[in-house]
Amino acid sequence: MLKHSDRGSSTVESTFAIVFLLLLVLGTIEVAFALYARNVVMASAHEGARAALELGTDRQTAAAVARRTVIRSAGGLVRDLDVKVRSNEVGRLRSVRVAVTGRLAPFGPVPIPIPLSASADAVQQVPRG
Amino acid sequence: MNQRGQALTETILLGLVLLVPLIWTLGVLADIHRTALAVTSAAHDASVAAAAASDPIAARSAIDDAVERALDSHRLDPRVARVSSDIDPRLRRGSALAIEVRVPVTVLQAPLIGRVSGPSIWVEARRVVRVPLYGSRG
């Protein structure tokens, strides 16, 4: 049987406990989301570089294709997406480098937007003839 | 009197005990996710490069190159990858080209120490493509 003075404190304790657990759960979800978004940004940079090589006939088209690919894959997840594309041609070797930066919108206990970045290279040998 | 706050303490301890394996599981899952994306890209890029190569030797070197680049883009060490390919000895047009890329994901990891060797989950991607009938090569 609870003592008279202990009665109110168990409710307060329960509240603290629930709040703590909630923060833990939300924090875990945010960590999971951040890891997932990081993976998607890396993959989209690579896909952008490859798409630019396959479909980009000149520098501008390559840059546009890369940008479009990245935005299509990662745009829904990541805010303030910035895509930098650099293409190079040396002899028969074409290369494209795509650098992606963005920020993950915060929703959990951590109110700071998490910065994400990735860069990827793709190289292609232009066929003879 | 000394039972005051005990429930809260127990809950916090329980929460932390749950948290550690949970974060560990998250880390492993995120690694599997990243590796899966990486090997799929690697197999795809390697097959495209190999199918456009002029001969089987050029194809194999193109495969290794493509896999290394793909894994690099996903910040994985290309040296741990196992790549196997099945290429027609003359790389004839219309022939089948099979590429398999396998990368291990370490399951035992410590937050500060990093990866500890031990059991790992192998994530693989296999791609079977056809050497194009038309188009320039090499």
Add this chain to the structure above:
Amino acid sequence: MKDMRERGQVTVLVLGLGMLAFAVSGLAVDGTRAFLFRRTLQSAADAAAIAGTSELDRSLYYGSGGRVRSLDAESARSATYRWIALRGIGSRAQVTVSSQQVRVVMRDEVPTMFLGLVGVGSIPVGVEAVAEPRAG
């Protein structure tokens, strides 16, 4: 000294949390397997669709000096199915071919290891791949 009633509460709590942990790890394991299989299926569908686009209508192609790239629907469809069989996955595949496109839809069910205990016997997976013939 904890009294008997509190002891019982702790046991229930631990049991409940244990079941929750089991369910979560089950979700993680089965979810990961389904995710990995989905990527395998998507890769196979992509490769098959691309293989199908090699089957150009030759008379049209050569007759126009390489300008008209139109697919020979029959051989494209059979080539695509042949390439799906070559890959050896065994999932259900549906191939639709038009003069400019090969579309492959593949479906399968991934049997669960943990979630079966809570009534989810398998996770359905479906992918689609579309390919067009291209110059180069």
